[in-house]
Structure formats: C-alpha cells, structure tokens
Amino acid sequence: MKKRKAVWMLLIVVSMLVTIVAGCSQGSGGSGGAGDSGGDSGSGEKVKLRFIRWSNGPALDKEEQDKIKRFNESHPNIEVQMTLLPWDETFRKIELSLASNDPIDLFYWDVPAYAWYKKGLFKNLQPYFDRDLNMEEYNAELFEPFKFDGKNMYVAPENYQTLTLYYNKTAFDNAGLDYPNADWTWEDVLEAAKKLTIREGNRVTQYGFDATAMGTWWAWMSLSAAQGGKLVEDVHEPTKITLNTPETTAALQFLQDMIYKHKVSPDVATKDSMGLNFQTGKIAMYVGGDWDLGTLREITDFEWDMAPLPKWGEGRATPYFMGGYVMAENTKHPEEAWEFIKWTMTENQKTLANQHSWIAVHNPSREAAEMPDWVPSGYKEARFEWMKDGMIGDIYSIKWREAYDKYMVPMQDEIFINGGSVPDALAKTEREINALLQSK
Known part of the structure; x- marks a missing residue:
C-alpha cells in the first residue's frame, strides 16, 4: 500500500553501512540464472525459506498467513517462514540481512529497495520468467517499470493497486x-x-x-x-x-x-x-x-x-502501483525461492482474485473471479479498466x-x-x- 512513513533518510544512512559491509562480497545482480540452484534441494531435506514483508493490518495479514500456509501444504519439500513487521522496521531488517553472509531469501518490494538493486543485491529473475511463465497471460507492458536495467525483471509482480x-x-x-x-x-x-x-x-x-x-x-x-x-x-x-x-x-x-x-x-x-x-x-x-x-x-x-x-x-x-517479490542475489535456495514466486504469480492468482483485496496480475484469474455481494455497481470498470491508460505511480x-x-x-x-x-x-x-x- 501507499501509506508509508517517511524514513528515506534513515534508509540512505543504513545503505551506506551496507555498502561497507557487503561491497566486496555481493554479486552483480545479473549473475545468477535459472537453474543455478546453489541450494540443497536434492538432499531430500525440507528447504526453509526466510521471507520478510510488512504488516497491512489484521484482515490482510490473515490472507498473507493463509497464502503461506497453502503454499507450504502443497510443497512438502519447501517451508516458507514469513516474518511480518511494521513498514519501516521491515526495511531496516531486510537491509541488515542483505549485508550479512546469510541473507534472507525473499522479501516484498517497495520503492526503498531500489537502492539495494543498485548494489547488486537482487537476483535477476528474467531467466526464470523466460523458462516458466507464459507472458501472454499477463499485461507484460505494465511490468516494464520492474525492468530496472531496461531488459530484465528484478521484481516479480503479484498485484496491482490503483x-x-x-x-x-x-x-x-x-x-x-x-x-x-x-x-x-x-x-x-x-x-x-x-x-x-x-x-x-x-x-x-x-x-x-x-x-x-x-x-x-x-x-x-x-x-x-x-x-x-x-x-x-x-x-x-x-x-x-x-x-x-x-x-x-x-x-x-x-x-x-x-x-x-x-x-x-x-x-x-x-x-x-x-x-x-x-x-x-x-x-x-x-x-x-x-x-x-x-x-x-x-x-x-x-x-x-x-x-x-x-x-x-x-x-x-x-x-498504478505494483506489489511483488524480490529474491536475494545470495540466497542459498534460488530454485525453491523461485518456486514460491512462480506459485504466487500463477496458481495463487485465482485465490488472490477471488479475495478482492488486491488486483491480480494474471489476466485469466482476474477475469474469472466471482464478484462478491458487497462490490458496488462501478467496481469492475473503476478497478480493472484503468489498464488501458495506466501510468506507473512511482x-x-x-x-x-x-x-x-x-x-x-x-x-x-x-x-x-x-x-x-x-x-x-x-x-x-x-x-x-x-x-x-x-x-x-
């Protein structure tokens, strides 16, 4: 959501500390491609993924917790461990983690994180997109702002807001x-x-x-x-x-x-x-x-x-604005992290669309969603037809x-x-x- 506290200056100071700690050890952001697991998915042990995002209040947090529960139940070899924090605390926690030798695997995007992309702390997701997603099922042109280098996706969109x-x-x-x-x-x-x-x-x-x-x-x-x-x-x-x-x-x-x-x-x-x-x-x-x-x-x-x-x-x-997922460049479990991201952009889009809290990015899921009794008569036009004249709001x-x-x-x-x-x-x-x- 766009209800954010103005903590930019604090984040900039912490960013400088991250640069000092992580400067020589981080990759280039575009180095890891699809298939470079680096993890232990073949060991037969359950892979645990650490995921941080901010709290949006009881109702939306409950949906997030249900999403993690459903993913974990349907993927017995992966356990996503989600930490919910206040918005400003979320980004301080993420930044400190990315500076460590054992960073979190996944976090939820918001604009302060762009500074970390500039430091090479994001995994390039384009190879995974090319391998596993049918982009004809999405409005790919609306995703363009997440191609920070003009060519490659660094954030995987899950929802729109407008x-x-x-x-x-x-x-x-x-x-x-x-x-x-x-x-x-x-x-x-x-x-x-x-x-x-x-x-x-x-x-x-x-x-x-x-x-x-x-x-x-x-x-x-x-x-x-x-x-x-x-x-x-x-x-x-x-x-x-x-x-x-x-x-x-x-x-x-x-x-x-x-x-x-x-x-x-x-x-x-x-x-x-x-x-x-x-x-x-x-x-x-x-x-x-x-x-x-x-x-x-x-x-x-x-x-x-x-x-x-x-x-x-x-x-x-x-x-319009986009919410989505970032994979840390130095995650030890890129394939498992991508499995979760892919699931949020595909299978879970039907549930997301039917919840009506966020606007699903997957066109077939959004178009097939049932309208609940509470929606007013202008809901579909106001909430979904903006895509033909949408402009990024960040x-x-x-x-x-x-x-x-x-x-x-x-x-x-x-x-x-x-x-x-x-x-x-x-x-x-x-x-x-x-x-x-x-x-x-």
Missing part, C-alpha cells in the same frame, strides 16, 4: 444529480461538487469534494499527465524534473481552487478539526486508492460507489526520495495547506529538485 473516484450515491440522489461515469471530466467533478456542497449560514455541513486527498504527487500528477504532462523521463534514474509546466500548473491550480476559490473542498485545518472524511458522509466525492475498499465496505449509513478517474478534456491517466531513485522529503512535501504544503502561489511554488521546487538530481 486510484479511483469514490462518491456518495445517497448525496447524489438527494441532490438529483447523475452519478459519475467513465465519461466524466474534472470540470464535471467541479460542477457536481458545487451542487453537492451544502451550507447552513457560514457553516458547511457537506463538502462536494476533498481536494486535500490529492495532495501527494502520485495523485495530483494524474491531472497533469492526462494533459500530456510528464514529471520525469526516466522513473528509475531521473536527471531532471519538469514541474513548472502549463500542464502541472493547470492541474494544481484546479485542485487548489476547489479549496480556496470555489470552497467545495475543506482545507486541511478544517478537515482535521472536524474529523472529516468520506466515511462521515460529509464529503460527497474523493479520489483514493483501491486499498480503501476494506474500510469503505463497512459503511452502513449511506450508499457509495466508485468510478474511473475523471478525464481532463479527452485525456485520462491513471496511476519514481525509484534514492535522490528522488530525498527530493520528495526535502522539496516536494514543502511545495505540496504551500499549495494545499497555505494556499500559496502555484506557479511560484512549482518554479522554486523545480530548481531545488533539479539541483539535487544533477549533483554528484
């Missing part, structure tokens, strides 16, 4: 408005938000939209990208960022105006002081991750639904993460919290980030 427009159907019915659909533009959202904002004197009792929920770059960039804007040319090693553009200026000005000009969205202070969120029924629309579904499905006070992200004119761009390099903490967060605060000048904030932040990206 953004969607959520709306309060009861509020729309009360206002006599048509529901959002795939043809809606951001102007449609604004016009509906004006009619859905209810005031009693000077007090707003219902806001039409929550623009503050889009105050993070991987959300607001979708409005810029829908116009043809592009923050970086290379999501792996960007050398510059283009923020101060007509497309991004228009996108951020539009969202800021919803708060301060049109007043159809709460500002951050109002939202925090009143405890406002979609679940309270006091916000009629917001853009959020499909990972919000676990919470939203518990709503009983009103009817809600979902729709694809709105278009800007005729264009639409939908950010930038990987260490410098980008530093740039985000130092410069992008203050810029977003200036625009969304302080109501400052959008052009000025973009121009200043572009200069600052480019100076960092182009520094030695």
Whole structure:
C-alpha cells in the first residue's frame, strides 16, 4: 500500500553501512540464472525459506498467513517462514540481512529497495520468467517499470493497486444529480461538487469534494499527465524534473481552487478539526486508492460507489502501483525461492482474485473471479479498466526520495495547506529538485 512513513533518510544512512559491509562480497545482480540452484534441494531435506514483508493490518495479514500456509501444504519439500513487521522496521531488517553472509531469501518490494538493486543485491529473475511463465497471460507492458536495467525483471509482480473516484450515491440522489461515469471530466467533478456542497449560514455541513486527498504527487500528477504532462523521463534514474509546466500548473491550480476559490473542498485545518472524511458522509466525492475498499465496505449509513478517474478534456491517466517479490542475489535456495514466486504469480492468482483485496496480475484469474455481494455497481470498470491508460505511480531513485522529503512535501504544503502561489511554488521546487538530481 501507499501509506508509508517517511524514513528515506534513515534508509540512505543504513545503505551506506551496507555498502561497507557487503561491497566486496555481493554479486552483480545479473549473475545468477535459472537453474543455478546453489541450494540443497536434492538432499531430500525440507528447504526453509526466510521471507520478510510488512504488516497491512489484521484482515490482510490473515490472507498473507493463509497464502503461506497453502503454499507450504502443497510443497512438502519447501517451508516458507514469513516474518511480518511494521513498514519501516521491515526495511531496516531486510537491509541488515542483505549485508550479512546469510541473507534472507525473499522479501516484498517497495520503492526503498531500489537502492539495494543498485548494489547488486537482487537476483535477476528474467531467466526464470523466460523458462516458466507464459507472458501472454499477463499485461507484460505494465511490468516494464520492474525492468530496472531496461531488459530484465528484478521484481516479480503479484498485484496491482490503483486510484479511483469514490462518491456518495445517497448525496447524489438527494441532490438529483447523475452519478459519475467513465465519461466524466474534472470540470464535471467541479460542477457536481458545487451542487453537492451544502451550507447552513457560514457553516458547511457537506463538502462536494476533498481536494486535500490529492495532495501527494502520485495523485495530483494524474491531472497533469492526462494533459500530456510528464514529471520525469526516466522513473528509475531521473536527471531532471519538469514541474513548472502549463500542464502541472493547470492541474494544481484546479485542485487548489476547489479549496480556496470555489470552497467545495475543506482545507486541511478544517478537515482535521472536524474529523472529516468520506466515511462521515460529509464529503460527497474523493479520489483514493483501491486499498480503501476494506474500510469503505463497512459503511452502513449511506450508499457509495466508485468510478474511473475523471478525464481532463479527452485525456485520462491513471496511476498504478505494483506489489511483488524480490529474491536475494545470495540466497542459498534460488530454485525453491523461485518456486514460491512462480506459485504466487500463477496458481495463487485465482485465490488472490477471488479475495478482492488486491488486483491480480494474471489476466485469466482476474477475469474469472466471482464478484462478491458487497462490490458496488462501478467496481469492475473503476478497478480493472484503468489498464488501458495506466501510468506507473512511482519514481525509484534514492535522490528522488530525498527530493520528495526535502522539496516536494514543502511545495505540496504551500499549495494545499497555505494556499500559496502555484506557479511560484512549482518554479522554486523545480530548481531545488533539479539541483539535487544533477549533483554528484
């Protein structure tokens, strides 16, 4: 999920320690191919694989534990031993393990791990993909961001996550408005938000939209990208960022105006002081991750639904993210580790698809999944049709993460919290980030 704590600087410091400890002993990242077992699978003894990932809460953790249990039961020669930890602790634990002479075998991917790929600590998975997977059963073009060197897969995707427009159907019915659909533009959202904002004197009792929920770059960039804007040319090693553009200026000005000009969205202070969120029924629309579904499905006070992200004119761009598995370059059991990874991308995809917590990457499994009773009418279109206009919602390099903490967060605060000048904030932040990206 994208709910991450900002621990980048700590990770960078630890990365330096890893380089010192592991520098001379690690492989090149592309050295181990399929068939280079290096383990003891032929000894007849059960191979134990150590696997670390972060906790996502009781419900999702239960699904993870069930997945490991089912794999172990169906593979009597392999035992995956999973450790669940808080997100930031997970990456500290992984980093220290990778620096040892006996590293863990598997871990779950998130963007901080890109620094370890750069140190040659990932197994190149492309030979295994070529040997064992039928890529016609996947949207292989969506996997391209995990080809960190432009040619080879270093992370095995298990699921997608994406953004969607959520709306309060009861509020729309009360206002006599048509529901959002795939043809809606951001102007449609604004016009509906004006009619859905209810005031009693000077007090707003219902806001039409929550623009503050889009105050993070991987959300607001979708409005810029829908116009043809592009923050970086290379999501792996960007050398510059283009923020101060007509497309991004228009996108951020539009969202800021919803708060301060049109007043159809709460500002951050109002939202925090009143405890406002979609679940309270006091916000009629917001853009959020499909990972919000676990919470939203518990709503009983009103009817809600979902729709694809709105278009800007005729264009639409939908950010997506991928979760998946990394094999340590120095694992002693590469074939057994790959057996688990392969199983998560093939046999287990049917179970994953029917659970509806994550979006399965295996097309036949996803398409055959049964729809549970709780899903709203717009579920399939909003959650699955984005693939034709999907754009990766991550930038990987260490410098980008530093740039985000130092410069992008203050810029977003200036625009969304302080109501400052959008052009000025973009121009200043572009200069600052480019100076960092182009520094030695």
